[in-house]
Amino acid sequence: MIDNPKTGMTLIVKTITRLTVGLILLFGIYIILHGHLSPGGGFAGGVIVALSFVHLMLAFGKDVAISKVSKNLASNLESIGALMFLSIALLGFLGGSFFLNILPKGTPFNLFSAGIIPLCNIAIGIKVGVGLFAIFLTLVIVEKSK
Amino acid sequence: MKAIDIIPLFVIIPLAAAFLISLVGRFIKRSSEVIIFISSLALLGLSLYARFLLNSAPGKILVYKIGGWAPPFGICMVMDGLSSFMLVTVNLIAFFVAVYSLSYMNQYTDKPKFFTLFSLMVCGMNGVIITGDLFNLFVFLEIASIASYALVAFGTEAEELEASFKYAIMGSVASAFIFIGIAFLYSFTSTLNMADMARILAYKQNAWVIPFAGVLFLMGFGLKSSLVPFHAWLPDAHPSAPAPISAMLSGVLIKTLGVYSLVRVFFNIIGSTHGYLGILMFLGVVSMLVGVVLALSQWDLKRLLAYHSISQIGYVVLGIGLGTPLGVLGGLFHLFNHSVFKSLLFLNSGSVDYAAGTRDLKETGGLGKLMPVTAKTNLAASMAIAGIPPFNGFFSKTIIIIACLQKGFTGYAICAVIGSILTLSSFMKVQRFVFLGEVKDKLKNIKEAPFAMVFSTVCLAIICVLGGLMLLPSLRFFLDDAVAVVLKGTSYAGVVLEAASK
Amino acid sequence: MTLYFLCLMLFCVGLYGVLRKRNLVKIIVGLGIMEYAMNLFFVLLGYRFDGRAPIVARDQNILNMVDPLPQALVLTSIVIGLAVTALIISIAIRIYEKYGTFDITKIKKLKG
Numbered sequence: 001m002i003d004n005p006k007t008g009m010t011l012i013v014k015t016i017t018r019l020t021v022g023l024i025l026l027f028g029i030y031i032i033l034h035g036h037l038s039p040g041g042g043f044a045g046g047v048i049v050a051l052s053f054v055h056l057m058l059a060f061g062k063d064v065a066i067s068k069v070s071k072n073l074a075s076n077l078e079s080i081g082a083l084m085f086l087s088i089a090l091l092g093f094l095g096g097s098f099f100l101n102i103l104p105k106g107t108p109f110n111l112f113s114a115g116i117i118p119l120c121n122i123a124i125g126i127k128v129g130v131g132l133f134a135i136f137l138t139l140v141i142v143e144k145s146k
Numbered sequence: 147m148k149a150i151d152i153i154p155l156f157v158i159i160p161l162a163a164a165f166l167i168s169l170v171g172r173f174i175k176r177s178s179e180v181i182i183f184i185s186s187l188a189l190l191g192l193s194l195y196a197r198f199l200l201n202s203a204p205g206k207i208l209v210y211k212i213g214g215w216a217p218p219f220g221i222c223m224v225m226d227g228l229s230s231f232m233l234v235t236v237n238l239i240a241f242f243v244a245v246y247s248l249s250y251m252n253q254y255t256d257k258p259k260f261f262t263l264f265s266l267m268v269c270g271m272n273g274v275i276i277t278g279d280l281f282n283l284f285v286f287l288e289i290a291s292i293a294s295y296a297l298v299a300f301g302t303e304a305e306e307l308e309a310s311f312k313y314a315i316m317g318s319v320a321s322a323f324i325f326i327g328i329a330f331l332y333s334f335t336s337t338l339n340m341a342d343m344a345r346i347l348a349y350k351q352n353a354w355v356i357p358f359a360g361v362l363f364l365m366g367f368g369l370k371s372s373l374v375p376f377h378a379w380l381p382d383a384h385p386s387a388p389a390p391i392s393a394m395l396s397g398v399l400i401k402t403l404g405v406y407s408l409v410r411v412f413f414n415i416i417g418s419t420h421g422y423l424g425i426l427m428f429l430g431v432v433s434m435l436v437g438v439v440l441a442l443s444q445w446d447l448k449r450l451l452a453y454h455s456i457s458q459i460g461y462v463v464l465g466i467g468l469g470t471p472l473g474v475l476g477g478l479f480h481l482f483n484h485s486v487f488k489s490l491l492f493l494n495s496g497s498v499d500y501a502a503g504t505r506d507l508k509e510t511g512g513l514g515k516l517m518p519v520t521a522k523t524n525l526a527a528s529m530a531i532a533g534i535p536p537f538n539g540f541f542s543k544t545i546i547i548i549a550c551l552q553k554g555f556t557g558y559a560i561c562a563v564i565g566s567i568l569t570l571s572s573f574m575k576v577q578r579f580v581f582l583g584e585v586k587d588k589l590k591n592i593k594e595a596p597f598a599m600v601f602s603t604v605c606l607a608i609i610c611v612l613g614g615l616m617l618l619p620s621l622r623f624f625l626d627d628a629v630a631v632v633l634k635g636t637s638y639a640g641v642v643l644e645a646a647s648k
Numbered sequence: 649m650t651l652y653f654l655c656l657m658l659f660c661v662g663l664y665g666v667l668r669k670r671n672l673v674k675i676i677v678g679l680g681i682m683e684y685a686m687n688l689f690f691v692l693l694g695y696r697f698d699g700r701a702p703i704v705a706r707d708q709n710i711l712n713m714v715d716p717l718p719q720a721l722v723l724t725s726i727v728i729g730l731a732v733t734a735l736i737i738s739i740a741i742r743i744y745e746k747y748g749t750f751d752i753t754k755i756k757k758l759k760g
Contacts, residue, residue: 039703043723079169086162092213098154099213109706128727135734139741281721288728292735299739304746305757311739315675318732319666322682325725326659326689332718333693382758 007061017059024052032125036114042121046128053133062140074134081127088119149199152192153210153223156233156276159185159192160269164262171258178258179248182265186237186244189268193233197624200230206627209278209646217278217646218342224278224642227627228478232275232406234624235482236398238609239489240268243397246493246602247390249595250500254388260300267293267394271402278642280328280415281338287324287370287403291317294399298387309386316369316379324366330359341646344415344639356416363411364425371404373463374433377456381440384455385448385505389496392448396455397489401481405462414631414638418469426467431558433460434565441572447495447505447580450572451488454531457565458484464562465546466632468553474629476545483538483613487530490606494524497595497603498580507576512585517594521581523607528577530610532570538613651692658685672740672750676733683729687722694718 008014028048035041057065092100106113163185171178200206208225211217225233244264251257270290277283295317299310332338334355335346347356369376380400384392412418412426437457444450462484465477497520498513499505514521530537533544543566550559594600616624631638662685665678694715702716740750747755 043727076169079165082165083162083169086158086165090158093151098151098158098210101213132730139734139738285724285728288732292728292731295732295735302742304743307739307743307746308755309758311672311736311743314732314736314739315666315679318679318736319663319682322659322686325686329686329690329693332690338717386758 004061007063009059013059017055021052021056024055025049028052028125028129032121033111033118035121036117037109037111042124043128045121046125047132049125049129050132050136053129054136057136057140062137066137069130069133071134071137074130074137077130078127078134081123081130085120085123085127088116088123091116150208150210152196152199153208153225153276154212155192156189156272157269159188160265160272164265164269167258167265168262171261178261182244182261183248185265186241186268189237189272190241193230193237196225197230197234200225200227200627201623205641205645206630207641207645209642211646217643218337218339221282222278222339222642222646223276224340225276226631226638226641227629228406228409228631229275231478231482231624231628232402233272235485236268236271236275236402239394239397239485242602242606243390243393243489243493246393246496246599247388249598250390250496251388253500254301260297260388263293263297263300264391264394266290267297267399271398274402275406278340279338280331280340280343283407283410284321284324284328287407288321290399290403291321291370294391294395297391298383298395300388300391301386306386309382313379313383316376320366320369320376322366323362323369327359327362327366330355330362334359340410340415341639341642344417344636345643347416348636348639357421360412360416360422363408363416364422367404367408367411368429369404371400371408371459371463372433372456373404373429373459374436374456375429377433377437380456381449381452384452385446389448389492389499392451392496393489393492396452396492397485400455400459401462401485405459405466405481408463409466409632413633413635415636417636423467423469426463427555427558430460430462430464430467431561433457434464435460435561438565438568438572442568445507447498447507447576448492450507450576451491451495454569454572455488457569458488458531461543461546461562461565464558465542465549468546468549468555469633470549470553471629471633472545472552473549474632475625476542476549478628478632479616479625480539480542480546482616483530483542483610486606486609486613487527487537487539490523490527490603490610491531493599493603493606494520494527497599500595500599501592502589507579509586510580510589511583512581513589513592514581516585516589516592517581519594519600519604523603524581525577526607526610528573530613532573533566534570536614537610538616541614541617652689655685655689655692659689661685670752672743672752672755675752676736676740679736680729680733683725683733687725687729690718690725691722 028045031040031048032042032045035045053065053069056068089099092098092102101115103115105115163181167178167181200208206227210223212221212223251260254260267290270286270293273286274283274290277286295310295314298313299306331343334353335343337343337346372380384396387395412422434457437453437460441450441453444453462477462481465473465480495505498510501517502510502513504510530539533540547559547562550562615621659682662678662682665681666675669675669678696712696714699712699714700710702713743755744750
């Protein structure tokens with residue numbers, strides 16, 4: 001990561017951020033994936049994923065954060081997340097009714113169980129995470145309008 | 147796919163259209179316009195098909211269980227007479243407004259974002275109408291409200307931002323009241339399904355929770371439908387929005403989020419008694435008079451139309467609050483008619499704004515010679531709103547007045563007639579100042595509006611003229627089924643639960 | 649019973665903030681307090697006596713749980729509140745650019 005001493009916070013904050021940003025992102029993905037086994041799921045995990053990007057922006061300044069996830073990428077990923085959720089729900093039509101749980105359900109308390117619920121959690125996690133970061137970008141980068 | 151599978155499509159199609167437009171609208175030119183046209187045409191066709199499908203369904207009701215879970219455990223979508231009536235109204239107006247905005251929005255910079263928000267608003271309104279679960283109604287109500295807050299501020303001028311802020315704060319306070327009402331009812335009946343709640347509330351009649359939740363719902367839904375103590379956001383929000391969004395807000399949003407939800411909760415869940423109906427009638431009459439009196443002194447065209455919206459919603463609530471078959475028929479018929487002619491009036495004001503660049507009545511004049519189609523459709527809509535035969539407004543207002551006299555409320559009937567006379571005078575002022583008289587110098591070179599705008603206004607004017615035909619015996623089923631659902635009251639629960647168990 | 653009453657008092661505090669404060673940002677903070685109070689009220693409705701957390705783990709057998717339905721609904725409501733707050737704050741930022749003040753007695757271009 002570029003270490004420009006003029007932007008962002010002090011050296012101590014930047015060093016700790018380099019160590020912890022990956023861990024926060026991994027923790028968020030863990031909460032999204034285990035949404036059907038422990039509390040959390042799509043919304044809460046998505047917020048933690050967004051917070052990792054916000055942490056990056058706070059410590060290093062907005063240019064580094066925008067180079068990782070730009071505004072166009074955020075907007076496109078958000079729409080893709082919503083369309084993924086809608087198409088998973090439409091797959092239920094193959095089984096009978098809208099939003100039916102059609103994938104095999106497996107044994108309880110395993111990671112690969114409970115049908116379509118982990119897939120829905122992943123779609124919501126992508127959408128909420130990227131969407132919250134896009135809101136933050138829009139509020140911080142205020143273009144001067146007349 | 148069975149025929150009942152079309153019910154979730156009313157929510158799926160606008161949601162998919164919104165996110166598709168958001169994804170590809172920036173890359174492929176004019177793709178957003180094609181997608182919105184196809185989706186709104188599909189929704190209009192589906193709603194008309196669903197209306198005819200309902201004629202052959204047993205008990206005139208169709209219940210769709212999402213995910214196969216039977217109520218009270220699952221969320222169900224209910225299509226009965228009232229839902230299909232509202233669906234046809236909403237999707238008809240949404241189609242014509244979408245066609246109109248294909249050429250009106252050329253003045254603004256960001257068309258894909260506009261169509262995304264528009265499609266989300268239509269998805270929210272369709273969801274409110276067809277859902278059978280109380281919390282699901284709250285979620286879809288919030289989707290439609292948030293989309294409308296963003297659409298009112300679309301032009302980002304100073305006045306539009308101020309109006310949008312006021313509207314957003316007051317709308318959020320109303321949603322908070324609705325949420326606390328739902329919380330009280332959930333703690334009392336421990337279920338969220340509308341039919342199940344109606345069945346349980348029929349046993350436990352005398353508890354303090356039910357009138358308390360009823361008053362909270364009246365405050366929340368009353369603000370969304372701009373009844374009189376809660377109307378202060380409407381004269382600022384509706385003029386500031388772009389013209390097609392004003393037509394959607396005034397034409398369908400205040401009716402689905404406000405009047406339809408109020409009718410569902412008060413007639414089908416809580417059960418209507420004389421106390422509630424008396425309050426609804428009183429608020430309706432006060433809205434009628436306050437709206438039309440405050441409109442007499444306006445010189446801004448869209449602000450005048452916004453005050454008349456408050457007045458006409460008063461007519462609808464008065465009709466529904468009467469509780470007799472004739473009164474509810476008049477109220478629901480006036481709801482449909484008001485959607486049609488108020489949307490037409492707002493679209494015409496948008497055409498005048500597009501061509502002449504101003505909304506002030508003192509600045510325009512003599513546009514009748516330069517824009518003949520707009521002048522004629524405006525004349526049709528003005529005569530409809532004032533209640534002149536043979537336009538559709540005459541029939542619905544007459545039915546409401548006769549129903550008032552039948553039940554013995556002669557005071558309310560006289561107020562309705564006075565309101566109608568003042569509405570006529572207000573619209574004669576509009577017609578004279580905008581379309582008759584001398585043409586001012588700087589407006590000499592304006593032309594008629596583009597084809598898409600003219601197409602929408604002419605079609606809506608034709609519906610205005612032919613609207614009275616809906617009272618013919620062969621077409622009466624459209625309104626009669628809706629009236630039957632409202633008057634059935636809490637026995638709606640038995641019909642829904644029986645249809646869901648098949 | 650006193651818990652529910654205190655929640656509704658917090659709701660009224662937020663409502664006072666929305667009605668009587670003159671600064672735009674203070675109105676938004678009042679709206680936020682109202683949202684917290686109503687979410688807290690809804691979650692507290694689900695409490696059952698001697699109830700435990702409504703999570704089924706692999707080798708535990710929990711007899712009485714608190715009601716899990718309000719917890720799922722409040723999750724949705726919190727996200728809705730977040731979206732409304734984000735929208736209103738961005739509108740307030742643009743109002744400051746256009747009018748130059750946050751005072752609502754000076755933001756009065758629409759009258760009549």
